[in-house]
Amino acid sequence: MAVAALLYAVAAWTVAPGFYDGFGPPQPYNWTCPPSQAGANSPPSSGHLTIKVIDGVSDANSAFTDDGQLVIGFLPGAFVVDGKSSITVDVKPLGSCPEPAGLRFVTNIYQVTASASLDPQKAANLVLRYSNLEPDPSNVYTATDPAGPWSAMARSQQGQPFTIETRTTRFGYFAAGYPASAPPPGAVTIGGGQALPIIAAILVAVVVLAGLPLAVMRRREKRTQR
Amino acid sequence: MRAGLLVLFVLLVEWSRASIAQQPRLALPALLVGGAALAASAIGWPAERLGLGTSRFGLRILGGLALGAVLVLPAAARSSAVPLLPAGLAVAAVAVSVGEELAFRGALYAALEELGGAPVAVLGSTLLWTLAHVLSHPPEFLGAVAAAGLLLALWRWACRDLVAPILGHVIADLAL
Numbered sequence: 001m002a003v004a005a006l007l008y009a010v011a012a013w014t015v016a017p018g019f020y021d022g023f024g025p026p027q028p029y030n031w032t033c034p035p036s037q038a039g040a041n042s043p044p045s046s047g048h049l050t051i052k053v054i055d056g057v058s059d060a061n062s063a064f065t066d067d068g069q070l071v072i073g074f075l076p077g078a079f080v081v082d083g084k085s086s087i088t089v090d091v092k093p094l095g096s097c098p099e100p101a102g103l104r105f106v107t108n109i110y111q112v113t114a115s116a117s118l119d120p121q122k123a124a125n126l127v128l129r130y131s132n133l134e135p136d137p138s139n140v141y142t143a144t145d146p147a148g149p150w151s152a153m154a155r156s157q158q159g160q161p162f163t164i165e166t167r168t169t170r171f172g173y174f175a176a177g178y179p180a181s182a183p184p185p186g187a188v189t190i191g192g193g194q195a196l197p198i199i200a201a202i203l204v205a206v207v208v209l210a211g212l213p214l215a216v217m218r219r220r221e222k223r224t225q226r
Numbered sequence: 227m228r229a230g231l232l233v234l235f236v237l238l239v240e241w242s243r244a245s246i247a248q249q250p251r252l253a254l255p256a257l258l259v260g261g262a263a264l265a266a267s268a269i270g271w272p273a274e275r276l277g278l279g280t281s282r283f284g285l286r287i288l289g290g291l292a293l294g295a296v297l298v299l300p301a302a303a304r305s306s307a308v309p310l311l312p313a314g315l316a317v318a319a320v321a322v323s324v325g326e327e328l329a330f331r332g333a334l335y336a337a338l339e340e341l342g343g344a345p346v347a348v349l350g351s352t353l354l355w356t357l358a359h360v361l362s363h364p365p366e367f368l369g370a371v372a373a374a375g376l377l378l379a380l381w382r383w384a385c386r387d388l389v390a391p392i393l394g395h396v397i398a399d400l401a402l
Binding site for chain 2: 001004005007008009010011012207210211213214215217
């Protein structure tokens with residue numbers, strides 16, 4: 001069992017976050033600036049969408065990045081078309097990771113642009129996927145410039161696990177995060193760094209120490225029964 | 227015959243659960259129903275054959291806490307914190323982890339043990355557990371899944387106990 005525990009520790013260490021049972025994100029997050037605990041990283045994708053305008057009304061459609069980390073959905077007639085025959089929407093991850101004062105982002109920053117503005121009465125639904133390597137975000141933040149200022153957007157009810165949703169009536173920069181002054185939501189620090197190898201060794205020992213007497217007693221019972 | 231039917235049933239439930247959980251807003255019902263269906267595979271087995279019982283209960287609980295800590299440790303070490311599951315999924319996580327243990331280390335283990343003894347039960351339940359996670363996990367995670375399955379199956383064999391694997395699995399799923 002000790003060997004199996006060590007085998008597991010090695011196998012789980014090579015992939016982030018290690019053991020999980022399908023409740024986490026279906027695929028690893030693609031980071032612009034991967035956190036130190038992330039394993040192998042692929043760069044985040046961008047996305048492009050062309051929306052048809054029929055009889056002066058833009059179609060319902062969704063723009064998304066190829067890795068699905070940002071999805072923005074538009075209602076029929078969501079755009080102010082101004083005689084256009086089609087509308088283009090582009091989603092691009094920002095190539096850098098600015099850290100605005102007082103905020104801690106847990107996703108990449110994405111720029112969403114379109115060739116027409118949104119009808120304020122028909123807000124677009126924006127979904128950001130986040131990683132389970134970081135604490136849950138409390139809000140989606142938006143800005144017209146990555147340098148800020150960033151403002152929090154009203155959060156919609158959560159749909160899929162490890163996603164955060166909001167509604168927007170304008171384009172710009174979007175990222176999910178939480179106020180840096182608040183304790184990170186959903187994380188319990190258990191210590192790190194040099195203490196961890198010791199903790200690992202102790203835990204493996206506990207598995208063996210708890211299992212050994214139980215195993216011996218159970219097998220003695222079986223022998224006695226025979 | 228019984229082992230074959232059990233294998234088919236459990237794999238079908240796990241793959242259906244994983245596929246349905248990908249649909250928007252169906253994740254929670256899929257996890258809850260999937261967990262209940264997996265638990266149903268243990269119906270008809272005597273508690274002792276499943277490794278359930280109350281004797282040496284303190285040691286079983288201690289073992290479960292230790293197994294849970296070992297399963298969570300690599301993720302905790304990476305991020306210096308234990309990432310916690312969103313609260314809304316906690317009940318589903320408990321349902322799935324209890325269901326999976328009753329199915330894989332409980333009923334399937336017992337059926338395979340009848341068929342070919344402990345080695346077939348340990349290796350067979352680990353292999354099936356890994357296959358069951360093929361649809362819900364990216365390929366690079368399957369090594370860790372298999373190793374976790376092997377650890378839990380070895381505990382089940384060595385201690386003839388399912389209480390500790392259930393507790394350890396619940397702890398790991400609540401954390402991740």
